[in-house]
Amino acid sequence: MNKSLTQRIFFSWSADIITTIAGFLGTIYLARTLGPAPLGVFALVISVIKWLLICDIGITQAAIKRISEGENDGEVITATFVLQTTITVFAIGMLFLFRGTVNSYIGGPYVVYIAVLFGMNYLASGTVSQILRGYQRVDISNGLYALERTMRVAFQVGLVFVGFRITGLMIGMITSLALMTIVGAIYLLSRTDLNPTIPRKQNFVDIVSFAKYSVLGVMKSQAFTWMDIAIMGVFVSNSVIGIYNVSWTLAMTFVLLANSIQKNLFPEVSSLIISDETDRVRELLSESMLYAGLLPIPGIVGALLLGDSVLTIYGPKFTEGQFILVLLVIVALLRAYDGQVHAVIDGFDRPDLTFRINIIFLITNIVLNVILIPTYGSLGAAMATVLSTCLSVLVSWQMASSLVSSSFPIYGVAKQITAAIIMGAVVILFEVIFPSTNVINTLLLIGLGALVYFSILFILLDEIRSKTLEIATNI
Template sequence: MVSFLSQFAMSISGFLATIVLTRTLGQEQYGAYVVVLSVLAWAAIAGNLGLTAAVRKRVSEATEGNFVVSGILAQIALYAIVAICLWFARPYLNSYMEIEATSILIVMLGVSLGVNLVRAVLQGQHLVHVSSILSPVEWTIRSIVQVTLVLAGFGIAGAFAGYVVGAIVAIVIGSCLVSVDYATPTREDFRQLRSYAQFSWLASVKGRTFLSMDTIILAFFVTNSLIGVYEVAWNLASLFAIFGSSITRTLFPEMSKISSERGVDGHVSGLLRVSLAYTGLIIIPGFAGAILVGDVVLTVYGSGFETGYYILLVLTFARLLYGYQSQFMNTIDAVDRPDLTFRINAVFVAINLTLNILLTAQFGWYGAATATTASAAVGLGLGYYYATNIMDVIVPVGEITKQWLAAGIMAAVVFVGRVAIEDSLPIVLVLIGVGAVVYLAALLALSQEFRTTVEDNLPGVVSVPGFK
């Protein structure tokens, strides 16, 4: 719950900041900012090479070894190599990004790698709730600084400065909460990190491929203005997926510890079932809501952004598929089978890259969105297949179906409201609130498991009539 609420707070601060940035910078400059962030994300993969995943895994196992210090030293070395390469490639990078931003890109890379490593250590030390709090802290500080500087007239430079300041604050706070053994790490510590990272690095590529390969490819075929609209639609779709990602982060260290102590047993299978049962809790009604009112919601970002309505629908569905895929991949990684996720990731990246090039060249941003969705579907199928090879997989079809039924009831109410009442942004925002209440009430009525879960997680002094 702490993880979800933290992600929600982060998303809200980012949502509000994005509105200011798009309205102040305009589609062209905001699109340039998005392209720089996409290049940063790929540079971060080269500067990490699966290291944070390896640190999280080895620290979570509670075995002998100083994986915190060894991870820090390895991260510093990787960053230095990538930063030098970026500096020498700056003429080409600046030309691609259409902005002289390589220097700030190198600075942003350093703070990005730092905050990701701090989060990985905290999660490995079973402090997922503490790690989760860093995200809204970082994004809130980033948003405040960005909005302040952009409104003060610093333009896109203010957006970059906010990114750096927010990450630095998160690093400082997180570092104070990490438990560090200052003993000299051994050669074996580095070997164990490498043994996991040699497979997990492709997971970073896969994740980034899903998140921004379409943006990278789009930069070759469309203007920064359209990329800005596309990225807004993607961010809105990602807002619905935060609950599923919170489940992923929370369950990984628990699954990892259980499997390292007792092997792959019914407890791990049970946690996988729970993750599948609740991954769609928010994104399923979010998808239904996007169909009904997504065009109006996009207007909050400014004139012209409503053109991303159909892109929003496709990307939200892609996010739904990817959410379920992530639960399978997360479980396979947690039980120390990164070799299997390596195979899935290799196929995912190959399909995503190929389809993005082919479809984007032919159909523009609709092709990019379709490529993202298709690769998520393939990844989901492969994740399920490999998970069934190493454990008993129970897919909670009944619970997922009830979530769709509740979303259908919600959609009916919102549709009637939109048809019967004036079609404006304030009215639509009210309908969204009404829809959320209807969905929750419908799901409570339909699902005994959901009622029990809510009851079990309410404070002891609170009792909801009819739950038992």
């Protein structure tokens, strides 16, 4: 990876780490104060919002693609805003039309909050984010996201502290999204050549031509994160959903680095394809696959050994999610690989291939969730996501191989697995001395494991060593 791309990824990841720390601390307070059931209700609210994003029909991804191409970006931005405003009005209209069903499903009169949250998330902050990503400023976009999440946690904790409970969670999110939009708009107006102009018919055609294949990508993204929770809302209690959602949130921290790579890889590949630098794309795909598994691989070992101790921090009831946590960290690893391959396929402007991959994932995920959740509950949801994501990775890699011949970094991944196993052995040994029965010992064991893992990788992997030194030199 070139220096500029490496720096963008590093700063994007740094922003994600800040977000994770804020979210971790906030969730601990909220979980201990509210318990699993209210968190389950809030998870269902977010699930409804995320499923409303299907109305986007791929417009966001198409906008990022067209803006990154650097041609008539002012017209593209305006055309996108017109399309997304129309979508927002339609989605909110449908929400109020079926408000009785939605309120019954969630367990309370929350439709108005959902409507405001959807508008803020999709049309306001979403517009700012997609423009930044189109201009290849994913680092700034992630920074704004980190700011929003940090403010959200602060507002939510404050509102819950004074007694607002579930409504406090939603008001806190609305406020943080509004502030993120304002800060992002100020940045765009002051630091970019943003110049929205009246769009032509061809701008709409170009966006829709890409979006029509990307719609299933939107559905896949929501299915990956929210299909299980949406179906669990029918079959299991809000408490079970709350426990599952905390386990999911913990597991997805291991995919943050991979997400940062993916977000930066897509516009980078898009630019390289235009410049006819296919060899560079081949190198980037192999490198990104190596770094994608850097955190999830040791995360699986860590979840097996210390998962119950970590979940205890949220409250005694949350330890029921230990095995679910292990499965979801496996999902994080698969998702990390899947995201890199998708970024390359989309960069080649082959939404038709993405369409095929996504429809396979969606059908598999929906069928498995419907079969497994009624019988196995939240465990069935985790198993369904593991199996459907594994299939998606295999199909995605085969599709990507038809575009660019890249090799999977087997030896590098083998060294990561070796380092993770050694890390696990050291943690088991030291747990005899420092039993993970309290927060301090648990955090010490996690820190020790991370130190051992990265120290071994620093010795075994030249790529890790050189990249670490490069980042340290250029911070």
